[in-house]
Amino acid sequence: MNVAALSKNIDVIIGSKKSKEEKLQSICDYLESEISYYDWVGFYFRNGSKEELKLAQFTGEPTEHTIIPFGKGICGQVAVSNQNFVVQDVSEQENYISCGWKVKSEIVIPIFVDGENIGQIDIDSHTANTFTEKDTELLEYVCKQVATIL
Template structure:
């Protein structure tokens, strides 16, 4: 994975004078197409005043998990902890919401606007033990850039 090239492509997408929805979808599509082990890429955001996340833009197989309560699954735990969560083997997680039998690992990075966790990027992979520090660093970079367009 060439993170510098991906960062440049992300910059190009974010600089487009288009809707937030278009930009978020373009980011999902880019990551899924450029990184072979990113099999599902999506954004979840806080659902109004409710203690739950609502699925926004995504790329990959459809999911029934369009609403996730805070604290439930990896995404729900990140909504509460405000910290990155890298799961190299989902079968080892007790508080995991299965999005499909093919998912073996997951990484979730929160998005902060004015120091408030307003959402997250969620990546599922069909390969176990695949995520590295480079993935975490790239996704943190993306979340900071996305936060600026959501302010």
């Protein structure tokens, strides 16, 4: 994975004249198309003042998990912990919400605006034990850039 090249293309998307929603969708589409083991890419954001996340833009199979309570599943845990969460094998995670039988691993990185966790990027993979430090590095960069348009 060439983090520098991928990051430059994220910068192009962020700097485009598209709407915020179009930029988020373009990021999902780009990451899913460029990284072979990114099988579902999506953004969840805090749903107003509620203690829940709401699905925004995504690429991949539709999910029934459009609203996730804080603390539930990987995404809900990140909303509470404010920490990156990498799950190399979802079958070993007790507090996991299954988005499909094909999902084997997941990585969730929070998005901060003015020090507040306002959402996250969520990546599902059909391959177990696939995520590395390069994924974390890239997705942290994506989240920092996304924060600039929110």
